[in-house]
Amino acid sequence: MTKTHNLPTLYNDNDDDFIIIAHRGASAYYPENTMIAFKKAVEMEAEMIELDVMMSKDGVPIVFHDAKLNRHTNGSSYIKLYSLKELKNLDAGSWFHPKFSDQTIPTLEEVLTFASGKVALNIEIKTEAVSNDIENSIEQKALQLVKKYGMRNHVLFSSFDYRAVQHLKKLDPDIPVALLYNRNQSRRLLPHQLVEQYNVDAFNCSYRQLKRKWMADLNKHKIPTFIYTVDSKRRMQKLIAGGVTGIFTNKPDLLKSVVQNYHLNSTTD
Numbered sequence: 001m002t003k004t005h006n007l008p009t010l011y012n013d014n015d016d017d018f019i020i021i022a023h024r025g026a027s028a029y030y031p032e033n034t035m036i037a038f039k040k041a042v043e044m045e046a047e048m049i050e051l052d053v054m055m056s057k058d059g060v061p062i063v064f065h066d067a068k069l070n071r072h073t074n075g076s077s078y079i080k081l082y083s084l085k086e087l088k089n090l091d092a093g094s095w096f097h098p099k100f101s102d103q104t105i106p107t108l109e110e111v112l113t114f115a116s117g118k119v120a121l122n123i124e125i126k127t128e129a130v131s132n133d134i135e136n137s138i139e140q141k142a143l144q145l146v147k148k149y150g151m152r153n154h155v156l157f158s159s160f161d162y163r164a165v166q167h168l169k170k171l172d173p174d175i176p177v178a179l180l181y182n183r184n185q186s187r188r189l190l191p192h193q194l195v196e197q198y199n200v201d202a203f204n205c206s207y208r209q210l211k212r213k214w215m216a217d218l219n220k221h222k223i224p225t226f227i228y229t230v231d232s233k234r235r236m237q238k239l240i241a242g243g244v245t246g247i248f249t250n251k252p253d254l255l256k257s258v259v260q261n262y263h264l265n266s267t268t269d
């Protein structure tokens with residue numbers, strides 16, 4: 001029997017079987033993983049926003065990419081050592097440009113409040129926040145919040161840590177989950193074998209990892225495929241022609257124009 005792959009329903013679907021995903025928001029132009037980057041991504045007509053989720057010391061899911069605060073805030077050391085209140089005092093925008101000094105680290109709840117009814121999300125559970133436990137895990141908390149904000153049908157979860165993927169499917173077998181390809185956990189299996197083994201809905205990898213053999217395998221098995229992080233026009237065109245389901249980009253406006261031109265050209269061919 002062919003497995004059904006559950007994908008999130010888009011609020012603003014371009015109806016072209018392709019998904020424009022703003023990687024950490026419109027992060028080429030705004031500080032990544034901040035509310036302004038997310039709001040601007042929606043204005044640029046991204047169909048989905050990707051964001052990274054970690055946990056504060058007091059167990060609140062927060063939106064941040066790195067394990068340490070140094071690169072993207074005026075704080076230092078590991079994020080897990082700070083409470084939400086402490087994290088909220090940090091400036092998460094000045095590293096990008098002083099005019100964004102009012103940006104703070106968002107909680108997942110803040111982002112869900114903004115996104116609900118507006119834009120689908122790809123919630124990446126960061127490896128640093130994952131453990132062997134399901135109870136009180138970041139996966140469990142994130143899923144509860146997603147449901148609280150009515151976004152269960154509008155999110156795609158993903159993780160490089162295959163334990164998180166398994167936990168999510170155990171908590172809610174129908175919730176859309178993608179495997180973020182991790183070589184160390186994949187034992188040379190082909191994408192379709194991994195997708196089957198972990199019972200996931202999509203396969204995500206870097207454009208650098210995507211081999212021709214993999215693309216053929218993914219197309220043959222009709223597996224939704226999302227490729228990160230692509231900011232070059234030519235690479236976008238190549239991947240769209242290759243049949244990928246969506247692309248993560250820091251420049252959703254550029255991807256939008258590439259997609260539009262691609263469809264214009266293919267209808268006039």
Ligand code: G3P
Pocket residue numbers: 023050052124158180204228248
């Ligand atoms: O989820 C796609 C992409 O964001 C994965 O890489 O390093 O940005 O978490 P990274």
